[in-house]
Amino acid sequence: MARFDRYMLSQLLVLFGFFALVLVSIFWINRAVVLFDSLIGDGQTALVFLEFTALGLPRLIATVLPIATFAAAVYVTNRMMSDSELTVLQATGSSPWVLARPVLVFGVCVALFMATLTNFLVPLATAQLKEREQEIAQNVTARLLTEGTFLHPTKAVTFYTRIIDTDGVLRDVFLSDRRDPLMDIIYTASEAYLLRNGDATTLIMVDGLAQRMEQDGLRLATAKFADFSFDISSLVKSDVIAETKIANLTTPALLRSWDTVQETSGRSAGAVAEELHARFAQPLFCIIAALVGFSTLLIGGFSRFGVWREIVIAFGLLIFLDGVRGTLSSEVVSNAALWPLLYLPSLIGATIAVLMLLHAANPAWRARLKRRRASL
Structure with a gap:
């Protein structure tokens, strides 16, 4: 050159x-x-x-x-x-x-x-x-463990926790489930825990209230609970594209x-x-x-x-x-x-x-x- x-x-x-x-x-x-x-x-x-x-x-x-x-x-x-x-x-x-x-x-x-x-x-x-x-x-923990913010893991789900303790306890939890077009359910609890079992993830809520609103007739039903387990795996699970x-x-x-x-x-x-x-x-x-x-x-x-x-x-x-x-x-x-x-x-x-x-x-x-x- x-x-x-x-x-x-x-x-x-x-x-x-x-x-x-x-x-x-x-x-x-x-x-x-x-x-x-x-x-x-x-x-x-x-x-x-x-x-x-x-x-x-x-x-x-x-x-x-x-x-x-x-x-x-x-x-x-x-x-x-x-x-x-x-x-x-x-x-x-x-x-x-x-x-x-x-x-x-x-x-x-x-x-x-x-x-x-x-x-x-x-x-x-x-x-x-x-x-x-x-x-x-599919990482539920990363999607839910953010304190002080209303999160939307999916389009029809809203999650909120006021604070997360150092031991992993979620304080003042709010969960809105609107996936059923005929029924809206809101869960509130003073504290909650996330438990993992393989691919399944369960939210254990303690001392809380469940409010169910039926769209047909606009009927509201409430129920208090001492503890309640809720499988949230399907809330954030994405279908793997084959x-x-x-x-x-x-x-x-x-x-x-x-x-x-x-x-x-x-x-x-x-x-x-x-x-x-x-x-x-x-x-x-x-x-x-x-x-x-x-x-x-x-x-x-x-x-x-x-x-x-x-x-x-x-x-x-x-x-x-x-x-x-x-x-x-x-x-x-x-x-x-x-x-x-x-x-x-x-x-x-x-x-x-x-x-x-x-x-x-x-x-x-x-x-x-x-x-x-x-x-x-």
Whole structure:
């Protein structure tokens, strides 16, 4: 690799790391606020929050990689043009194809990283995240042992305890059960205990009152009790999803079980094909994002006023290609035979980049074409 290639590639990688870090931080903060509120407010610890955050990072990184790749290519190209570095290289005989070589290598490096994410890390992290979500949903203790807060383990259940003693005794307990549409039951007790027996969980309430409101006729019945046991396992128990999630399978596992994954996942053949081929189309799009950003700015040439017009055009092209990719994904989901369409945005982007590099390599082709027409 030539010295210029190493120099430009190092600049691209450094700026790519910077933009990726900034974008991941922004998206992570937005997601972390919601995640923190739902987990900590539901009685989970900070370690659980950090675990969920870490498991969500691979998908988050995969989302911002094309944007970071494009931003790095545009920023480095703009800076080198402002410093007249590219202008000097072109004046000394370096063709646009030579100048685009480190950008292509940069795009391939990002694409390899992206392929590792989409084919292995993201499915593994997603599968682990879903498994932990199911475990959290079935964790009765974490859902109920939060003092001073009205909690809703399920949509039709409300639980409250004023304070929890150090020995685990729940003081001043309130439990509203509205799962039966014909009857609402409210339990109040001065103290209560949670007992675990395998997968079953029982709430033992002491010195309390049960109030039952029948919706038909609006009749209210009350009963005092000295102690009362109530099985609350069903209140927060989540049904474990038996079907296979195609997004949770790594690419080798998806290919091995191609014949059965459609049946076990409950998804259409188009959805399976879209999931598989998107994992290869996304890395290719990173290469195209780098080349489109570089070639668009290159045809603008040096200007004391900057190349903001070319930057806007490059960004518009990226938005257009991404929009085409989103539209074609829905078509593939409808018809699995159309899976080659997923690679069409990358093909269009590569064609645009090649045409712009051809224009940069032959800037006088329009003048020559006019002279030929005039001579005829």
